[in-house]
Amino acid sequence: MSTDLEFDISPKQELSIREATKQVCVWEGSVRSSKTIASLIRFIIQVPLARQGRIVIMGRTRESIFRNVFEPLMDPELFGPFAKHVKYTAGAPTARILGRVVHVIGANDKQAEDKIRGMTVALCYVDEITVLPEGAFKMMLSRLTAPGAMLLGTTNPDSPGHWLKRDYLDRLDELPNWASWHFVLDDNIALSAEAIANLKANYTGLWYKRFILGEWVAAEGAIYDMWDPSPGAGYVIPWETLPEMRELVAVGVDYGTTNPTAALLLGISAEIDHLGRPTPRMFFIDEYRHDSKVTEQKLTDAALSRELVKWLNENHLPASTRSRLVPRYTILDPSAASLRVQMQQDGVTTTQADNDVLYGIRTMASLLAEHKLIVTDRCKGFITEASGYAWDPDATLKGEEKPIKVADHSLDAARYAVTTTENIWRQHIKLAA
Structure with missing residues (x-):
């Protein structure tokens, strides 16, 4: 089966896909910044190469994994003929990608760490790393024991004190087996100028800095800083x-x-x-x-x-x-x-x-x-x-x-x-x- 794929991608996406050769690779940044598509392209390239261990996709819940990972992968407008080689039913414990069995784990499940503990993992894709329990993520890192094992993941920014930032992203120079790429909204060449402007207009304060600028900033002040109960504001x-x-x-x-x-x-x-x-x-x-x-x-x-x-x-x-x-x-x-x-x-x-x-x-x-x-x-x-x-x-x-x-x-x-x-x-x- 041929896995040759052609995508209309940005220079930032192409760079990240080409450079994603470390054991742990993280695409982080603002919403709708094209980081997920880049990471998924790298993931499907790696699927046929994963040997002597299991392939795992992990996220907060199986439902969120279906929405963020499998819906794009199974969309012919995004992944063309490859889409028909991805088989998954929402909520199911396994999927098939290019004929390989893929284990789907919702890390919000109290038994997730027990499931991970017994695995030898060759390839893992992690959706929205910052919303996962720290213990589940670190347990997965410990299971990357197959030869050439890789973990690929995405995340939006969170607090600068978040364990992912503090223990890993801030220490990349000390972690030779880690790599990371930062994406912002304007990196998405598939979005029109109008769509980008509309997204930027929606958010303010903390959420603008995180979701639009892709900054890891501390939470302060009002939580729902966009909230305006006055007539005509739309809330x-x-x-x-x-x-x-x-x-x-x-x-x-x-x-x-x-x-x-x-x-x-x-x-x-x-x-x-x-x-x-x-x-x-x-x-x-x-x-x-x-x-x-x-x-x-x-x-x-x-x-x-x-x-x-x-x-x-x-x-x-x-x-x-x-x-x-x-x-x-x-x-x-x-x-x-x-x-x-x-x-x-x-x-x-x-x-x-x-x-x-x-x-x-x-x-x-x-x-x-x-x-x-x-x-x-x-x-x-x-x-x-x-x-x-x-x-x-x-x-x-x-x-x-x-x-x-x-x-x-x-x-x-x-x-x-x-x-x-x-x-x-x-x-x-x-x-x-």
Whole structure:
């Protein structure tokens, strides 16, 4: 089988592909900068050469691997006739590339390190290195024991104190078996000037520096620095103007006893453009909130469950839209074990939330920046909290990234809904990141 391939690539991509001969090769930089395509070309060139060990693709989840790795590889517009030699079903543990078995590992899985520990690896591709657990990545490095073994990976920038930057990228002169290439948005020759300008206009502050300029900068100040709740800014709309919903994906619930309990309802719109093409966005449609300090009434789990179930069964859509849609999932704070049991007794099955805080913040920031996540004026807790949500300066001084844990209950509920259902809404909504 011939693997000769022809690509229209930039000089930066060509240089990185040609120079990627070290054991570990990392393509890093801004979103949509063409780094992923360059890394994938190098990966498929290496597949037939990988011997005496397994071929592995690793990412945060198998769903994210499908989206970021296999969708491009199986796209004939990107990879031409090679695309038909890539076989993968989303969520499956293995794929086939050029007839070779490829193991697909979601590193967010608690058993990922155990799976990696027993492997001899000849070739590994790592998608979005910075969102992986450090232990899983370092375990994979230890398994590159086949002759000529290689690890190829991509990442967007993160904090300058991130373990990938601190332990590896800042020490390239001490690591002769490592190589790295930095990409910026303007390196992508496939993007029009208009598309580049639009992407640059979407982001501000920290997210502009990381996602557009490709800089490893420390988090400081407002987390959602693009957020503007004022009329006309496009982030908040009157509930009455809500467009038709395709589906109600989930309700995210953040549980509090002395702190507020908040629930946010997330939907995907059925919007179309003037040519009849789908242009879906996500909307936080409605909010439940109980704050015992405001009401001067602390609810038991039984009473809180009754209130939540009653709220869940209400109609949350304006009369002008379909009125009988119901949320697919109720996603509950991982720490809310007692409320989970009570809601089960009250007839509501809940799903435990994905509580990867930094990944969730990054995803929410991308959605907000690209105006693909809109909030109605019924979500008053979210609107208030988003304006004051900030990075913890004491944590930043230690090289860590943490939000200040004050007035974030509606934001946590929203993050649970978005992050936990990512494999659903990503089928309809694409992000630059």
